[in-house]
Amino acid sequence: MTRLAWAWIMLVSAGLLEIIWAVALKYSHGFTRFWPSIVGITFALLSFIMLSFSMKSLPIGTAYAVWVGVGTLGVAIAGIVALGESISPLRMASLVLVILGIIGLKLFEK
Known part of the structure; x- marks a missing residue:
């Protein structure tokens, strides 16, 4: 697996973890x-750690926007499905x- 592919896996995983921590904060x-x-x-x-590692290989604007986007999408869906x-x-x-x-950020990253 290439370094770039690994960075994307780390980034998407970091975004998925963002969903968990955001929902946990609601319940805290x-x-x-x-x-x-x-x-x-x-x-x-x-x-944050996984986002940081992904930024070693991805542009900061792309990495941060994708991280926030995945988290935003997931938290919004969790809010709709689980919280009404x-x-x-x-x-x-x-x-x-x-x-x-x-x-778009993935397709046009270079």
Whole structure:
């Protein structure tokens, strides 16, 4: 596996971990609940470390935008599925734009 492929795997994985820590922070109630707080802090640290490693091989703008995009998309879906948040057509269209942006950053990274 090439270094670049490994960087992309690390980056997407870091974005997926962002989903976990963001949801854990919701359940930590401002760090007043121990286990959700520990999960949130642990996964945030792992996500940052993996993002940092991916930035060794990827452009910073691309890496950061993809990391945030994957996290944003995942947290929005988690909010809709698990927390009963709005699923309006404009909200769904906005999520599609996030996906298109992530794809565009990958396709046009050089």
